[in-house]
Amino acid sequence: MGLHEISFTSFSEQDTIKGWIYTPIRKSKGIIQLVHGFGEHSRRYLHMILRLNEEGFIVACDDHIGHGKTAFDSGNWENWGEKGYMTMVEDEHQLRRMVQERFPHLPFFLFGHSMGSMIVRNYLTKYGEGVEGAILCGTSGVLPTAAELSIELKNRIDAGEGDQVDAEALGKLLGWMTDRIDQPNTANDWISGDPDIVADHANDPFNNFTSPPNIRSLYDFVQMMEQIVGTEWAENVPISIAIYNIAGDQDPVGLYGEGVYAVSNWLAETGHTVKTKLYSGYRHEIHNYRDIREEVEDGIVDFIEGVINKGVM
Numbered sequence: 001m002g003l004h005e006i007s008f009t010s011f012s013e014q015d016t017i018k019g020w021i022y023t024p025i026r027k028s029k030g031i032i033q034l035v036h037g038f039g040e041h042s043r044r045y046l047h048m049i050l051r052l053n054e055e056g057f058i059v060a061c062d063d064h065i066g067h068g069k070t071a072f073d074s075g076n077w078e079n080w081g082e083k084g085y086m087t088m089v090e091d092e093h094q095l096r097r098m099v100q101e102r103f104p105h106l107p108f109f110l111f112g113h114s115m116g117s118m119i120v121r122n123y124l125t126k127y128g129e130g131v132e133g134a135i136l137c138g139t140s141g142v143l144p145t146a147a148e149l150s151i152e153l154k155n156r157i158d159a160g161e162g163d164q165v166d167a168e169a170l171g172k173l174l175g176w177m178t179d180r181i182d183q184p185n186t187a188n189d190w191i192s193g194d195p196d197i198v199a200d201h202a203n204d205p206f207n208n209f210t211s212p213p214n215i216r217s218l219y220d221f222v223q224m225m226e227q228i229v230g231t232e233w234a235e236n237v238p239i240s241i242a243i244y245n246i247a248g249d250q251d252p253v254g255l256y257g258e259g260v261y262a263v264s265n266w267l268a269e270t271g272h273t274v275k276t277k278l279y280s281g282y283r284h285e286i287h288n289y290r291d292i293r294e295e296v297e298d299g300i301v302d303f304i305e306g307v308i309n310k311g312v313m
Contacts, residue, residue, distance in 0.1 A: 011090035012081025019062030037114030041068025141259025248282030
C-alpha cells in the first residue's frame, strides 16, 4: 500500500484541508472517494480502506473543515466558514480533481457515511457527471427535529449569534437518538451497540462530538439535510449513477430503516438504479461492528465490481 499525503485550501478560504490517497500494490481497478461523517475523521475507516486496497482500488479521503487532522492542526473545531453547506461539497470536488489528475481514466465512485452521505447526495446533484456509482451508508430521510431547529438557528443568526457555540442546539438535533435504547450508558450509544466502539469514538482525539460547531455551522449542516429530500432532490441526480444504500435497521439517523427506504424510494421513483440493504439489529456504524464489517465490505466490493463489469447489482 502506498500513502500519499495531500493538502489544499478549503473552499471556505480559512483552513487547509488535510487529505490522503491510499494506493494498492496491484494494478488499480478504480477510485473510491470516502467521505466521513459528522464529528469524526477519515482514519476511522482504515479497515475498509485496507480491504478496498487489497481488492485493487485507490481510496481518496480527507478530513472536513472543522474535523479531524484539518481541525487538529488549525485549532478550528467550531467554525466551518461563511460560505454555507456547499463548502464540504466543493472541498470534496477539489479532492476528486486532485486524485483524478494523478490517476486518470479509472472508474470513479463515492462512499459517504452519515453526514458524509448527505455531502455525497448534494455532490451528485452538482458534480455527478462521471461518477459511476455511490454508496450511501447510514443516511437519513427527514430527521424529525431538523425543520424546527432550522428556523430557530436562522433566527439566532439574524440576531447576531452565529459565532456562538451552544451544545444544547446540537442536542436538539441529535439528543433524541437514544430514545429506543434501553438504559443507554452514554448519549452516543446510538453510534453502535458495541461499547468498545462507542468508547473508542469518545476517546479519539481527532473526533469532536464534545466541541460542537457554532450556530452558523450547525445551521449549514441542517440546511444540507433539507436540500436532499424528496423526488425534487432525486431528479437532479444523474440517472446513470448506480446507488447502493446501506444501514443498520436500529440506526436512528435512518429512522430505523424508514428514512433509508424513503431515500431509495425517491431514487427509484425517478428511474434510478438503487439497491437497499439493512443489517438487522445494528445501529449507525455498521462498517465498524467487528462481527459484520467484513460482510459490509463484501457488499460494497460486490456493488462496485458489478457496476464496473456492467453486471446486475
